Amino acid sequence: MLQQTLMHAINYTGIGLHSGKDVEMKLLPAKIGAGISFHIHGKKDVQVIKPNPFVVMTTELATTLGNEHTHVSTVEHLMAALLALGVDNVECHIFGKEIPIMDGSALPITNLIKKAGLRSQYALRKVAKITRPFLFEANGKTINARPYDGFYVDYTIDFPNKVIGKQRLALEITPETFDEIASARTFGFMKEVEYLHSKNLALGGSLANAIVVDDDGIMNPEGLRFADEFVRHKILDFVGDMAMFGMPLQGAFEVRCSGHQHNNQFLREIYTHSDQYLSYEELIPEKRKADIPYLGLKTALA
Numbered sequence: 001m002l003q004q005t006l007m008h009a010i011n012y013t014g015i016g017l018h019s020g021k022d023v024e025m026k027l028l029p030a031k032i033g034a035g036i037s038f039h040i041h042g043k044k045d046v047q048v049i050k051p052n053p054f055v056v057m058t059t060e061l062a063t064t065l066g067n068e069h070t071h072v073s074t075v076e077h078l079m080a081a082l083l084a085l086g087v088d089n090v091e092c093h094i095f096g097k098e099i100p101i102m103d104g105s106a107l108p109i110t111n112l113i114k115k116a117g118l119r120s121q122y123a124l125r126k127v128a129k130i131t132r133p134f135l136f137e138a139n140g141k142t143i144n145a146r147p148y149d150g151f152y153v154d155y156t157i158d159f160p161n162k163v164i165g166k167q168r169l170a171l172e173i174t175p176e177t178f179d180e181i182a183s184a185r186t187f188g189f190m191k192e193v194e195y196l197h198s199k200n201l202a203l204g205g206s207l208a209n210a211i212v213v214d215d216d217g218i219m220n221p222e223g224l225r226f227a228d229e230f231v232r233h234k235i236l237d238f239v240g241d242m243a244m245f246g247m248p249l250q251g252a253f254e255v256r257c258s259g260h261q262h263n264n265q266f267l268r269e270i271y272t273h274s275d276q277y278l279s280y281e282e283l284i285p286e287k288r289k290a291d292i293p294y295l296g297l298k299t300a301l302a
């Protein structure tokens, strides 16, 4: 599998969840091996942050990346789209402190990436593969990771709320199946929204970018996009949180009742103990794998 970058640059603007103000974004193609990088444009300088589990600072409302100088919030849906669609190398330029929330899903950014197109680069994609089972449990939240050729997620949520309740969905994440989860929107509870607004937080949050749930139903007049939109969004968040590893992580993940913070703690554990649980490999295309015995036979005959 070859590395990929964007065919064309992407420019877009959207409202920030925290500030409620418009944020301008530019996604630019990047060279082989460059990876994903965030370029945070401040008044005086530009800070560059590359994803790894330890640059994730807070995970309360959304995933924030940062260093001692600056930070950028709400990166998870963009990261999920880049990982799932196979964008290895890209520069994400932010003219603000947060990524636009758009409609609360990854559908708008997914469509923008598809419209810009991808191009292959002449180097193999590097991945980190889970090599032995790893169970991470805390506070009733579980991530059970097993070796698997690909990226498979089996996710269960169980909310003490009759609108959400128990939902489960399992799927292999590929550029094709990503459509199944990309359009699932973030969700929150009416009482949380009132609390956040009272604290001057989530000023950009509204029914235009979140499903708002109360005890009896949802507040959004348009209804749900899927009957199980909630678990789909949790999978979207999980994909984005795993993308924070810094390269694609391959394995099968059975997840129960997790969230941004638990996902990040899991990632820190596996990153720190990578010598025990991971192998770093280049993804050899299927076609080339098939060529290997043939080449061996030719050598033997020669």
Ligand SMILES: [Zn+2]
Residues within 6 Å of the ligand: 076, 077, 186, 233, 236, 237
């Ligand atoms: Zn989310």
